[in-house]
Amino acid sequence: SELPKSYDPRDVEPRWLEFWLSHDLFHADARAPKAPFSITLPPPNVTGSLHIGHALGTTLQDILIRWRRMQGFNALYMPGTDHAGIATQMLVERALQRDEGKTRHDLGRDAFLARVWAWKETYGDRIISQLKRIGASLDWERARFTMDEGSSEAVREAFVSLYEQGLIYRAHRLINWCTDCFTAVSDLEVDTVEEPGHLWEIHYPVVGEPERTLTVATTRPETMLGDTAVAVFPGDPRHGDLVGKRVRLPLTDREIPIVADDILVDPEFGSGAVKVTPGHDENDFECGQRHGLEMLSVIDVHGKMCDPAPEKYRGMTTAEARAAVLTDLEAGGFLGDTKDHVVPRGRCGRSNTIIEPLLSDQWFVRARPLAEPAIAAVKSKKTELFPPTFEKTYLHWMENIRDWCISRQLWWGHRIPAWHCQACGEITVARTDPSACESCGEARLVQDEDVLDTWFSSALWPMSTLGWPEKTTDLKAFYPNSVLVTGHDIIFFWVARMMMMGLHFMGKVPFRAVYFTPIVTDENGDKMSKVKGNVIDPLDVIAGASREKLIARAEENGAPPVAKKNIEKYFPDGMPPAGADALRFSLAALTTPSRTMRLAMDRVEGYRHFINKLWNASRFALMNLDGFDPDRFAEVIAGGLPRGGSHPFSLPDRWIFSRLAQVAGEVHDALSGYRFADAAGALYHFVWDELCDWYIELAKPALRADGGDFDAEARRFSTQGTLATVLELSLRLLHPFIPFVSEEIWHKLPRPKALPESLVVTLYPQPEATWIDAEAVQKMQLVMD
RNA sequence: AGGUGCGUAGCUCAGUGGGAGAGCACUACCUUGACACGGUAGGGGUCGGCGGUUCAAUCCCGCCCGCACCUACCA
Numbered sequence: 001s002e003l004p005k006s007y008d009p010r011d012v013e014p015r016w017l018e019f020w021l022s023h024d025l026f027h028a029d030a031r032a033p034k035a036p037f038s039i040t041l042p043p044p045n046v047t048g049s050l051h052i053g054h055a056l057g058t059t060l061q062d063i064l065i066r067w068r069r070m071q072g073f074n075a076l077y078m079p080g081t082d083h084a085g086i087a088t089q090m091l092v093e094r095a096l097q098r099d100e101g102k103t104r105h106d107l108g109r110d111a112f113l114a115r116v117w118a119w120k121e122t123y124g125d126r127i128i129s130q131l132k133r134i135g136a137s138l139d140w141e142r143a144r145f146t147m148d149e150g151s152s153e154a155v156r157e158a159f160v161s162l163y164e165q166g167l168i169y170r171a172h173r174l175i176n177w178c179t180d181c182f183t184a185v186s187d188l189e190v191d192t193v194e195e196p197g198h199l200w201e202i203h204y205p206v207v208g209e210p211e212r213t214l215t216v217a218t219t220r221p222e223t224m225l226g227d228t229a230v231a232v233f234p235g236d237p238r239h240g241d242l243v244g245k246r247v248r249l250p251l252t253d254r255e256i257p258i259v260a261d262d263i264l265v266d267p268e269f270g271s272g273a274v275k276v277t278p279g280h281d282e283n284d285f286e287c288g289q290r291h292g293l294e295m296l297s298v299i300d301v302h303g304k305m306c307d308p309a310p311e312k313y314r315g316m317t318t319a320e321a322r323a324a325v326l327t328d329l330e331a332g333g334f335l336g337d338t339k340d341h342v343v344p345r346g347r348c349g350r351s352n353t354i355i356e357p358l359l360s361d362q363w364f365v366r367a368r369p370l371a372e373p374a375i376a377a378v379k380s381k382k383t384e385l386f387p388p389t390f391e392k393t394y395l396h397w398m399e400n401i402r403d404w405c406i407s408r409q410l411w412w413g414h415r416i417p418a419w420h421c422q423a424c425g426e427i428t429v430a431r432t433d434p435s436a437c438e439s440c441g442e443a444r445l446v447q448d449e450d451v452l453d454t455w456f457s458s459a460l461w462p463m464s465t466l467g468w469p470e471k472t473t474d475l476k477a478f479y480p481n482s483v484l485v486t487g488h489d490i491i492f493f494w495v496a497r498m499m500m501m502g503l504h505f506m507g508k509v510p511f512r513a514v515y516f517t518p519i520v521t522d523e524n525g526d527k528m529s530k531v532k533g534n535v536i537d538p539l540d541v542i543a544g545a546s547r548e549k550l551i552a553r554a555e556e557n558g559a560p561p562v563a564k565k566n567i568e569k570y571f572p573d574g575m576p577p578a579g580a581d582a583l584r585f586s587l588a589a590l591t592t593p594s595r596t597m598r599l600a601m602d603r604v605e606g607y608r609h610f611i612n613k614l615w616n617a618s619r620f621a622l623m624n625l626d627g628f629d630p631d632r633f634a635e636v637i638a639g640g641l642p643r644g645g646s647h648p649f650s651l652p653d654r655w656i657f658s659r660l661a662q663v664a665g666e667v668h669d670a671l672s673g674y675r676f677a678d679a680a681g682a683l684y685h686f687v688w689d690e691l692c693d694w695y696i697e698l699a700k701p702a703l704r705a706d707g708g709d710f711d712a713e714a715r716r717f718s719t720q721g722t723l724a725t726v727l728e729l730s731l732r733l734l735h736p737f738i739p740f741v742s743e744e745i746w747h748k749l750p751r752p753k754a755l756p757e758s759l760v761v762t763l764y765p766q767p768e769a770t771w772i773d774a775e776a777v778q779k780m781q782l783v784m785d
Numbered sequence: 786a787g788g789u790g791c792g793u794a795g796c797u798c799a800g801u802g803g804g805a806g807a808g809c810a811c812u813a814c815c816u817u818g819a820c821a822c823g824g825u826a827g828g829g830g831u832c833g834g835c836g837g838u839u840c841a842a843u844c845c846c847g848c849c850c851g852c853a854c855c856u857a858c859c860a
Contacts, residue, residue: 006822192857199860217860231860266859274860283858344857392789393855400856488855519854527854589808592799595790595854600797602809609822620819677799681807696819704818 003622003748007615009579010543013740017132025760026137028076030477037073038478039065040462041131041138042486042494043082043146046120047091050130052520052528052599053487055538058136059587060517060676061485066137066736067671068482070764076478077137078465080144081124085454086181086350089412092116109411116412130539134580135739137760144465146457147414154464155414155457156431158505163418163429167366167504168406170418170427174278174285175360175405176346179303180353183409184362186453187402188492190346190355197343201271201336202329204230204247207255214239214247214258215336217270219343220280221329222321224249225309226298227256229276231287233267234260250334251325252310259291279359297359318356363407363416363450370500371401377499383509386674387593390488390516397492404497406453413451420446459497462510469505481511483674488516488595515674518590518597522566533559534566536599544577575601581738582608588737589680610684611741614734617692618745621723624703625750633721634752640770648714651783652698653722654776657768659690660726665767667733683734691726694784699723724750735759 020026028038039061044054061077069075089104092115096102104112124145131138144151162168175184200221203213214230230247232239239258246255264287265274278288278295288295300306305313305321313321329335346355375398377383378391385391407416419428419437426439427448436443460468462484466475480502486495495514502510521527522534529535533554540550550571554563578586586604590597636642641649641657649657663686670679702719705712728751735742743759756762 003819005820219860264858264860269859276860281858281860283860286858341860344859389789396788396856491855590798594798598797600809603797605822606808609820612822613820616820616823618819623819681799685807692820693824 003615003619005616005619007579007612007741009581009611009740010577012744013133013135013542013580016740016743017135019743020137020758020760021132021140023758025758026077026139027141028074028139028478030074030473032074034072034074036076036477036482037065037068038076038078038481039483039485040078040465040481041080041136042484042490043080043144043458043461044127044131045084045087046081046124046127046145047084047088048127050127050134050538052536052538053517054127054131055134055583056517056520056587056591056597057485057487058131058134059584060515060591062134062136062739063584063588063676063679063736064483064485064671066739066760067764069137069760070732070735070762072763074477076142077139078142078144078478078481079128079131079136079138079140080146080461080465081127082454082458083120083145083147083412085408085410085413085451086183088116088120089410090181090350092119092412095119104411112411133542134538134584137739142465146454146461150467151457151460151464152414154460154468155452156417157469158460158501159417159452159456160429160431161505162365167369168363169366170361170363172359172361173364174280174282174357175362177301177356177358177360178348178351178353179301179356180351181348182301184360184405184407185348185350185355186405186455189349191349192344192346194342195345197341197345199270199339199341200326201338202250202275203334203336204249204275206242207246207248209245214242214273215271216273216275218275219341220318220322221325222305222313222318223277223280223298224275224325225252225305225313225321226277226279226296227275228278228288228294228296229256229291230258231261231264231274231276232258233265233272234262236265236267236272238272250332251328257291257293259287259293261287261290263287263290280357282357285357295359299356299358301358303354303356362405363418363452365404365406367401367403367500370504371398373503374398374496374499377503377509383499383511384513386513386515390491390514393488394491394496398496404453406456407448407450408453409449410451413454414457416448416450416452418448420448422446455493455497458494459501460505462498462502463506479506480509483513483515484511485515485517487519489519491516513674518592518594521596521598530557530559533557533563538583540575541578541583541601541604542580544575546574547571548574550574570601576605576608578604578608579611579740581741582611584739585610585680585684585737588676589684591676593675607684610688611738613688613692614730615741615745617687617696618727618749620696621727622748624699625720625724628717628720628724628750630721630724630750630752633717633725636718636721637725641773648711649718649722650698650702650715651776651779652695653718654773655780656691656695656722656726657771658773658777659686660729660765661768661771664729664733664765668767680737683730683737687730687734691730694780695726696723729765732759732762732765735762 042057065075065077093104159168176190178185197219199217199219201215201217202224203215206212206214216230227249242258243260245258247258248255264283276284276287278285278293279297280299296308298305298309299318303318305316313324316324348355375395378394417429419434421437421440421442422444423442424437424440426437428434428438434445437445462481463479466472466479468475498510519527547567550567551564554567582604585607589607590603641654663682666682667679699719702715705716728749731742731746746759
């Protein structure tokens with residue numbers, strides 16, 4: 001059957017996907033007597049849809065998995081999705097507001113959660129089907145969810161035992177509060193950006209010295225209402241004598257002490273005196289602890305001024321209060337110079353709202369004891385990081401780690417397994433819901449309202465997906481994972497925390513290696529974002545999209561007008577359908593040890609051409625393999641390539657076999673070192689520059705020799721065999737990169753009967769030592785020169 | 786402020802202590818029985834700048850300039 005003149009992936013790819021799934025080729029049995037190789041898919045957000053970053057990570061993971069599977073490993077590619085606490089809850093809340101004009105509080109906790117679960121059922125599997133579309137050979141029957149029963153049990157076990165070990169505690173502390181998300185967030189979720197602002201000087205009258213004031217400088221004058229001290233540098237001649245005295249806090253009726261603090265105060269900066277607001281500033285909080293200062297909260301969870309602030313200002317937003325305070329200070333003659341000043345400001349990584357540091361009761365993980373083994377494991381290469389430069393990043397963060405605030409004032413997530421006694425106030429933390437306070441025996445218990453940070457369950461993911469805390473066969477077989485493939489943007493959020501939890505609970509690292517993929521950017525080098533409208537949807541690359549469709553999608557996502565211009569500039573004719581294979585090969589070929597990757601569409605087109613080239617080389621082979629017996633040929637070369645005799649292998653035959661063996665070695669070495677671009681490049685150049693440009697051209701005369709002549713027949717046989725065999729083996733080598741087209745061609749090619757039903761489970765070619773033929777390579781080089 | 790990375794052909798990017806590369810784009814020719822999603826031949830780069838080490842530097846070291854990212858408690 002002759003192949004069409006050019007390759008069209010559109011009907012081919014879905015067909016093979018169906019074949020693989022229906023033949024159960026991706027399932028890993030933990031009891032199989034094979035060496036394990038395991039990768040866990042970083043669980044995508046349950047409400048998410050596939051973006052190019054997923055496509056990259058998944059492609060690289062799948063290349064490794066398919067490669068090892070073909071090598072005979074018991075390869076497990078573990079799928080699952082993440083409940084993504086804040087993100088999902090906000091999405092559902094927005095829909096609720098839009099469609100019914102209601103808030104979650106209108107529904108109540110249980111009814112709202114029912115809505116979220118319903119949402120999850122409706123949209124939760126979208127990304128799963130998209131992952132299938134790009135060929136990810138995940139073991140779907142194992143698919144997990146971070147809030148399923150098993151994961152919830154793991155979360156509970158981890159929380160309770162960490163609490164029992166004193167590694168989780170509850171404390172009244174200064175935390176990062178997002179007034180928009182209405183929850184505490186961890187340090188990692190706060191983005192500090194420098195913004196233009198002002199530095200105001202305020203004169204605080206010194207008590208008992210009518211003529212004297214102490215001048216402080218601040219970028220947030222409204223917080224002065226919560227000041228509980230002024231700090232000066234010890235021994236500063238300007239105001240050293242004031243330590244121990246008091247100032248009167250303007251606009252209030254309070255007097256506050258003057259303290260000496262060499263950590264908070266830099267004598268070189270401003271007036272050398274600092275107002276201290278322990279309730280709303282991290283540094284001031286620590287200073288307050290050092291001096292036993294009172295801690296006042298004058299800003300509430302809504303971001304408005306509240307009670308200890310004078311009545312006049314209560315209910316104002318911080319911005320309103322700032323204006324009012326400045327006006328009043330000015331009127332009272334307390335205001336000094338004002339200067340422009342760049343201020344670092346914390347913004348919520350999700351809502352971009354200004355983060356208010358507030359005093360609050362929250363749960364924390366004591367991080368330092370958990371970090372120690374995680375540091376040692378990387379230093380000793382129990383877990384190896386690729387590219388190695390990320391070791392520094394990892395170690396620096398780990399060595400300076402701070403406690404992790406894990407409680408969130410949300411509803412969607414793992415409820416904290418802690419019960420507050422209504423009688424004595426003590427807290428009971430337990431593996432099973434308690435019926436009585438473990439301190440006083442009281443039966444009236446109320447469970448903590450808060451849920452855990454999404455990343456808490458993610459931190460347990462490599463264990464919980466394999467059955468932990470049960471001691472399962474899966475856990476024994478597939479933990480530690482062989483490698484984690486993820487973006488370096490979540491090295492702290494996720495990688496570091498999996499290391500800590502894995503080492504703590506399993507006593508072993510969660511994965512033997514981490515490969516950090518580049519972050520995909522657009523043509524301008526900007527990180528892709530829906531808001532910016534510069535997102536490339538991998539499904540558009542695969543299936544094609546008109547310019548109009550691309551623009552419509554960007555507008556749907558609320559992208560700015562510039563997005564439309566960029567689409568018109570970079571995609572005037574839309575995107576041609578490239579197919580999943582071309583996308584996969586491009587992503588692999590572009591993956592170098594760099595922090596970012598620009599997905600250049602002309603590269604994708606180039607690799608689409610490559611696939612077409614492979615297709616046509618195969619087409620040529622099929623047109624010239626009439627009467628070829630692959631089993632007989634396999635016998636002939638079983639003990640190496642015969643020289644002379646009744647099967648004369650020509651110089652090009654010996655050369656291409658030799659090159660194939662060498663390339664198999666190169667691919668093996670490259671993939672072993674996570675050098676995806678090198679592996680893809682070696683295959684690209686072998687197929688195009690050597691197999692197509694030279695071998696096929698040189699084979700033509702032998703293939704077309706007329707029958708009758710014994711020598712011609714023999715040459716024809718060995719040429720057919722070489723062509724068919726080298727092509728067949730090339731398809732195997734290529735399969736992890738381009739699974740669909742390789743499978744399609746492979747099934748049309750004559751091949752030995754003993755081979756399996758699918759390339760997925762066919763042995764990956766090894767660098768066959770008996771095929772290496774230095775003399776042939778050298779002579780062919782002369783021919784080519 | 787500190788840290789990390791980057792700066793190589795028009796564009797996007799590999800790479801190495803001794804010969805400077807790939808894809809796309811560009812030029813000329815070629816509708817050749819696998820493929821015009823192709824073939825053949827070609828043009829194009831003081832490898833950011835200045836010093837240093839070396840017999841030899843695009844590569845190693847120092848400084849400078851530009852860009853990106855990360856971390857951070859300077860009021």
